[in-house]
Amino acid sequence: xxxxxxxxxxxxxTEERPLLDMRDxxxxxxxxxxxxxxxxxxxxxxxxxxxxxxxxxxGSGKSTMALAAxxxxxxxxxxxxxxxxxxxxxxxxxxxxxxxxxxxxxIGMVPQDPMSNLNPVWKIxxxxxxxLRANGLGGKDIDGKxxxxxxxxxxxDAERRAKQYxxxxxxxxxxxxxxxxxxxxxxxxxxxxxxxxxxxxTVQRQILDHLDGMTAELGTAVxxxxxxxxxxxxxxxxxxxxxxxxxxxxGPALELLRNPQHPYTQRLIxxxxxxxxxxxxxxxxxxxxxxxxxxxxxxxxxxxFKIRDKGFRKTEFTAVDDLSFAVKRGTTTxxxxxxGSGKSTxxxxxxxxxxxxxxxxxxxxEDMGRLSEKELFRFRRRVQPIFQDPYGSLDPMYSIFRTIxxxxxxxxxxxxxxxxNRVRELLEQVSMPASTMHRFPNELSGGQRQxxxxxxxxxxxxxxxxxxEAVSALDVLVQAxxxxxxxxxxxxLGLTYxxxxxxxxxxxxxxxxxxxxxxxxxxxxxxxxQIFAAPESAYTANLLDSIPGGxxxx
Amino acid sequence: MPDxxxxxxxxxxxxxxxxxxxxxxKRRIEHFVAPLEETPLQAVDSVREDSEPLGFWAESxxxxxxxxxxxxxxxxxxxxxxxxAFPQWFTSVDPRSCPLEFARMGPQPGxxxxxxxxxxxxxxxxxxxxxxxxxVGLFTTIGVVLIGGVMGALAGYYGGWLDAVLAxxxxxxxxxxxxxxxxxxxxLPAFRESRSVWxxxxxxxxxxxxxxxxxxxxAVIEARNADYVTAARSLGLSKFGALVRHVLxxxxxxxIVVASISLGTYIVAEATLSFLGIxxxxxxxxxxxxxxxxxxxxxxxxxILFWPALALSITVLxxxxxxxxxxxxxxxxxxxx
Numbered sequence: 001x002x003x004x005x006x007x008x009x010x011x012x013x014t015e016e017r018p019l020l021d022m023r024d025x026x027x028x029x030x031x032x033x034x035x036x037x038x039x040x041x042x043x044x045x046x047x048x049x050x051x052x053x054x055x056x057x058x059g060s061g062k063s064t065m066a067l068a069a070x071x072x073x074x075x076x077x078x079x080x081x082x083x084x085x086x087x088x089x090x091x092x093x094x095x096x097x098x099x100x101x102x103x104x105x106x107i108g109m110v111p112q113d114p115m116s117n118l119n120p121v122w123k124i125x126x127x128x129x130x131x132l133r134a135n136g137l138g139g140k141d142i143d144g145k146x147x148x149x150x151x152x153x154x155x156x157d158a159e160r161r162a163k164q165y166x167x168x169x170x171x172x173x174x175x176x177x178x179x180x181x182x183x184x185x186x187x188x189x190x191x192x193x194x195x196x197x198x199x200x201x202t203v204q205r206q207i208l209d210h211l212d213g214m215t216a217e218l219g220t221a222v223x224x225x226x227x228x229x230x231x232x233x234x235x236x237x238x239x240x241x242x243x244x245x246x247x248x249x250x251g252p253a254l255e256l257l258r259n260p261q262h263p264y265t266q267r268l269i270x271x272x273x274x275x276x277x278x279x280x281x282x283x284x285x286x287x288x289x290x291x292x293x294x295x296x297x298x299x300x301x302x303x304x305f306k307i308r309d310k311g312f313r314k315t316e317f318t319a320v321d322d323l324s325f326a327v328k329r330g331t332t333t334x335x336x337x338x339x340g341s342g343k344s345t346x347x348x349x350x351x352x353x354x355x356x357x358x359x360x361x362x363x364x365x366e367d368m369g370r371l372s373e374k375e376l377f378r379f380r381r382r383v384q385p386i387f388q389d390p391y392g393s394l395d396p397m398y399s400i401f402r403t404i405x406x407x408x409x410x411x412x413x414x415x416x417x418x419x420x421n422r423v424r425e426l427l428e429q430v431s432m433p434a435s436t437m438h439r440f441p442n443e444l445s446g447g448q449r450q451x452x453x454x455x456x457x458x459x460x461x462x463x464x465x466x467x468x469e470a471v472s473a474l475d476v477l478v479q480a481x482x483x484x485x486x487x488x489x490x491x492x493l494g495l496t497y498x499x500x501x502x503x504x505x506x507x508x509x510x511x512x513x514x515x516x517x518x519x520x521x522x523x524x525x526x527x528x529x530q531i532f533a534a535p536e537s538a539y540t541a542n543l544l545d546s547i548p549g550g551x552x553x554x
Numbered sequence: 555m556p557d558x559x560x561x562x563x564x565x566x567x568x569x570x571x572x573x574x575x576x577x578x579x580k581r582r583i584e585h586f587v588a589p590l591e592e593t594p595l596q597a598v599d600s601v602r603e604d605s606e607p608l609g610f611w612a613e614s615x616x617x618x619x620x621x622x623x624x625x626x627x628x629x630x631x632x633x634x635x636x637x638x639a640f641p642q643w644f645t646s647v648d649p650r651s652c653p654l655e656f657a658r659m660g661p662q663p664g665x666x667x668x669x670x671x672x673x674x675x676x677x678x679x680x681x682x683x684x685x686x687x688x689x690v691g692l693f694t695t696i697g698v699v700l701i702g703g704v705m706g707a708l709a710g711y712y713g714g715w716l717d718a719v720l721a722x723x724x725x726x727x728x729x730x731x732x733x734x735x736x737x738x739x740x741x742l743p744a745f746r747e748s749r750s751v752w753x754x755x756x757x758x759x760x761x762x763x764x765x766x767x768x769x770x771x772x773a774v775i776e777a778r779n780a781d782y783v784t785a786a787r788s789l790g791l792s793k794f795g796a797l798v799r800h801v802l803x804x805x806x807x808x809x810i811v812v813a814s815i816s817l818g819t820y821i822v823a824e825a826t827l828s829f830l831g832i833x834x835x836x837x838x839x840x841x842x843x844x845x846x847x848x849x850x851x852x853x854x855x856x857x858i859l860f861w862p863a864l865a866l867s868i869t870v871l872x873x874x875x876x877x878x879x880x881x882x883x884x885x886x887x888x889x890x891x
Contacts, residue, residue, distance in 0.1 A: 016581075047581060237579035243595075251585030254576050261587040263595055351788050380790035393781035397610050397803045407789040440610065456785070 017088060019189055019221050020046040020069060025082035025092075027064055027073065038064045038077065042247045044240055046189060046221050051212075053224040053232035053253070055268070056242035057475035062225050065242070066191045069223070070107055071099035087188070105135040108187035108220075110211075112194040114174035118166040124150070124177050125162025128184055135185040153180030154210045171339075172203035179211060186218060193225045200338040200502060201546040208235055227475065229272050230505075230549020233257045241265050257549075271480030272549070273505035295464055295496050296327040296350060301359035303345050303520075319345045321520040322359070327464070327513075332490065332497040334511035334528075336504060336543070342520035347468045347500045351385055352376060363464075381411060384457035388469035390449035394441040400427075400452055401437040407459040426455040430485060447478030451485065458489070464496045471506060483510055505547050508532055516540050617883040624879035630872035637681055638688035647678040649839050658855050670844070670858050671851045679844055680865045686840040687869060689751055690758070691821040697759035698820075699813050702766025707805070709767070710774030711797050721771070724764035732761045732823060733830075740832040749835045754827060758820050769812050773805030780804070807884035815877030818870035825866055841866045 027039040039061040046052045056062040067073050069084055071094060084092045086102060094102075103109075111117040119127060128146045132138060139145065143162070150158035153176045166174060175195060182190055192211070196204035212235065215222050226232050232239050233253045240250040241264065249262040260266045303320040320342040327333045337343045348354040350361055352368055361368045363379065371379060387393040394403055404423045408414060414422065424434045430451040441449055450470065457465055467486070471479045487510060489495055499511055507514055507528065514531045516523040516539070523537050535541040618624050637644055647665065652674035660668045667676035709720035727735075736757045739745060745753045777783065778801050786796045827833030828842025836843055841862040848859035 043586070050579065050581070051577065234576050237577045237581075238583050246588060247586070248588045249586065252579060252583045254578065255585060257576075261585070263590065267595070353784060353788060377790050380788060383788075385785065385788050387781040387785065389781055393785050395780075395782040395786075395800050395804065397800075406786065406791075410790050410795075442610070442613070453785070456789075460789070 016047055018045040018085070019048045019050075019087060020044070020223065021083070021085040022065065022069065023083045023085065025065070025068065025084060026080045027061070027068055028078055028080040029074070030076040030078075037080075037245060039068070039245045041082070042242070042245070044247065044250075046223055048188065049219045049221055050238065051215070051222040051224060051236040052238045052240060053226055053236035054240045054242055055226060055229050055232045057227060057477065059244075060242040061245040062242050063193055064245075066193055066223060066225050070103060070109060070191060071096070104131060104187065105137075105185040106187055106189065108182040108185065108190045110175075110179050110182040110190065110192040110195045113198055114171055114178055115198065117178060118169075118174055120166050123163055123165055124169070128162070128177070128181055131181050131184045137185055149180045149184045150177065152214060153177065153183070154207075155180070171199050172207060175199060175203075175207055176210075179207070179214075183214060183218070183220065187220060189221045189223060190215060191223045191225070194227070195224075197227070201504070201548070202338065202542055204548070205546040228548055229257070229268050229476070230547075234549045241268065268476060271477050273476070273479070273483075273503070273509050293329045294326040295329045295364060296498065297360075297362040298326070298346075298350070299324050299360050299362070301346065301349065301361065302357050303342070303349060303354070304357045319520050320349070320356075323517070323520070323522050324359075325515045325522065325525055327496060327498055329463075329496055330490070330494050331512040332499055332510050333513045333515060334499040334501060334507040335515045335517060336501060336507055337517035338502060338543075340519070341517040343500045343502075343517050344468055345520075346517075347385070347466050347498070350498060351383060351466055352379065381460040382462050383464045383466065384460065384462040386450070386453050386457050386465060386467045386470040388472055390446045390453060390473060391441075393453050394449055396441050398441075399437070400439050400441070400444075403441070403452060404456050404459055407456060411460060413460075422459070423455075426458055429458060429489065430455045445478070447474050447482060450474060450478075450482055454482075454485065454489070458493075461493075462495070464498065466498045466500070468500045469502070470499070472501065472503060479506075486510065504543055516543070614883045618879060621879050621882065623875050624883075627872040627875035627879060630868060631876060634684055634869050634872070635688060638684040641682045641685060644681045645675075645678045647675045649674060649678040649682040651675075658851065658858070660857075667861050668857060671847065671855070676858065676861050679839055680841070680861050682839040683841040683844055683862060684865065684869070686751055686834060686838055687821045687824060687842075687866065690754055690824040691817045691873070693751075693755045694758040694762060694820040694824075695813050695817045697755060698762040698766050698816065699809060701759060702763035703770050703809060705763065706767035706770025707774050707797065707802060710771035711778050711801060713775075717771075720767070724767045727761055728764040728768075730761065732758075733826060735761050736823075736827055737830070737832055740827070749833075751834065751838070754824055754833050757827075758823055762816065762820065765816065766809060766812060769808050770805060773808050774801055777801045777804040811877055811881040811884060813877075814880055815874050818873035818877075821866065821870055821873070 022042060022044040025039055025042045025044075026037060029036045029038050042061070042065060044052070044054070044065065054062040054065060064073070064077070068077075068079055069086070069091075071091065073079070079092045082092060083090050086106065091099065091102065118124070122130075125143070125146045128149055129142055132142060132145060132149075137145070143159075146162050147158040150162060155161050155173060155176050161169075161173075166177075169177065179195070182192075195211070196207055199207065208231075211222070214220075222236075224232065224236055229239075229241075233256070236253050238250065239253045239256045241248050241256070241262070243264045249256065249260065249265045256265065257269060260269055301320055301323045302318065305317045305319055306314045307317050308314055323342075323346065325333070325335075335343045335346060345354065349356050352371075356369070363383065366375075368379065398406070401420075401423055404426055405419050408419045408422060413419070423437060427434055427436060432448065432451055432455070436444070436448075436452075441452070444452065453470075470486075471482050474482060483506065486497065490497065497510070499507070501507060511528050513525065514528050515525040516531070516537070518539055523539050524531065524535070531540060532544065535544055652670070652672045654673045656662075656665075656669040656675075657671055657673040658669060659673075662668070665675050665677060667680070670676055670679065705720050705724065709717040739757050739760065740749070740753070745757070774797075778797075780800075783796050783800050786800050787793070791799065824833055824840070825842030825845060828840055829846040831846065833842055834840050836847075844862040845859060845866070848862070852859050
């Protein structure tokens, strides 16, 4: 562990031959601005039956490595040097035909997005059958085999399920179907590219538990690609950390986590929310605020959507069901729930972008349902949103200056000169250089865009900011930066945050109070410490328990 | 309806829910650390301050001007527009002076392309004919984009019954074949009496707007759900304000592409109508009229038909090529994230 070697791994301690051995791999993409090296001199070994995780932020080359091992690089990408030894055979320069022989029955794959990786026009069973046939495992009782494979992946009632279409499956079930396709031909290596990133934590845990069990039983080696170090450390024996196309550190999972050597790994571990357990310093605590100084009071809030059924009939769907909570001034309240729990609907109603079916939302004692146009316009100044997708929340046609200036202009604040100064000031507040003003959103990274969105939200000096999954789409390091920024701003400006998120790990870092929602209903609420220390409901306990890597550092 | 995930599976092994402490391998795994100098750490999320700031249009322009397709088509288009605006720069022969003694003659000094059946100079007719084609193409496109754009934007943005009404209205016009519809309209007394470039433009606009309306509607529907529109609304911008300031500029690119491609097809449509004798009056010099009148001598003197047809083809082709080049440059998918 203390050895700081910079050469390829020496001869393995055991006599075993690695199943996958990538040596000094370099992968080059021909971009429009000349060749770009996506992976440089990377080494990776996977022993038979071993689980190895590649961890890295977006653009680190982790998926490129996996795709190269399967020979599925995009047309403009090529392995320009190094070897990819699969069971002793070099695949780096293999032809498409040779790869086809390897894919499926030697190397299987579980892709990232369960929503787009199943063909919507074919039944699930057919798609499994396709895989079996392509690898010559057809045989007579193919339907029986399909059902068997699906059952193994944890799909109940497999024979009936095989006749359904992907849209009839939930996200978790689709991912199970994809896992069954990946493992259908009993490959010796399974590559799982962020297999659960799009799923809720509880579902993620079920699926990974199941995948663990299956691969252990079958003796399949797993190459697991993830951005979540906690998840990697929990699920893999060996972790490989990638940064800017290079392997910066690799080693036994737990050791790497407890004793990181490379500064990048250290930085990653320091910012991983799932591994930390304290609120960021500097924020207010519940006690310092007057007990009844509530900025937002939500009472018996209900939202019913009418969904068009077949024909002219409409069915009602209750997205938010009799929800009540209050947000104290100067604190952060988090609304937590899995997808479909109605948390975003609450955010929209608090922002007055959606009208509640019944119930009241009081802002500073004023019932918002009764506001006139004019009062609503003034209300807009006091409550501002920050959205999840930093790529969607900034108008690509607007320069950064125009984006941040717009709220000032709409509300007729100041003249051109003073507005420009204000934009400068706001950029400084979110620690972006003033020269960013003339840039356009497409030139900025996700984290930078999110900071611009924060600057825009701050422009009108609001009292409340509603963050709808504001950091979920960001890489861990950037996420930590943005959370710190939000925290600092709260301290300096006395802001109140309503934080909508599915990520309990983030909640612990930023929130003072937590409201847990499920299926539109309030499950429990209380201070963050209370809920994390002693959750009252089984649902919350399960959510907390599913945070990956939560129990590793303690 | 999707089933819930909370199902237990008979036969399948669910891992126990004991605290997960990670896996420990029986094998010895080397702890490899890359030397720091190989991958210098960068400040997290630093801003590049050196590069030129580039907006959407500036970036598109940079992509565009490197495309050979764009260079060729725009040179041709500039030439055609120059010819249309200043025909006297290119020929000193009057296209309307048609001495019969020259009828169907081949090239002569000063008359490089020869003469028509009526004895008019073909080169001069081709040069002067550009004007009506370009005017019809240009103004039809402007009219179609204005009407179709407004209809499509309103339908897509406000949705509901307005969308239903406007979309059906568009479908009705869409269902009528252009030529058939134009024949009917051009026969209406009001149009028949005063046939001119403008009546042709009007007819083409009536049948052309639904296409642009459809494209705009789609683009607007896509843009109206974007987070930046919600953000602008929650800043206090009115619903209509958000349409004008955010939704429309972001829906413009596909409309520009379709407009430049259709510009070519409108020129063809004008020629078709003139060929059928219901487009421009015979007194107007136009490629369509010339092609029409050349058909009687196409067997013996194909060159009379050839030159106006060639001019028409080149013009139409260059507008369609421009549209193609624009599509490549403005395609949101080709934009870097």
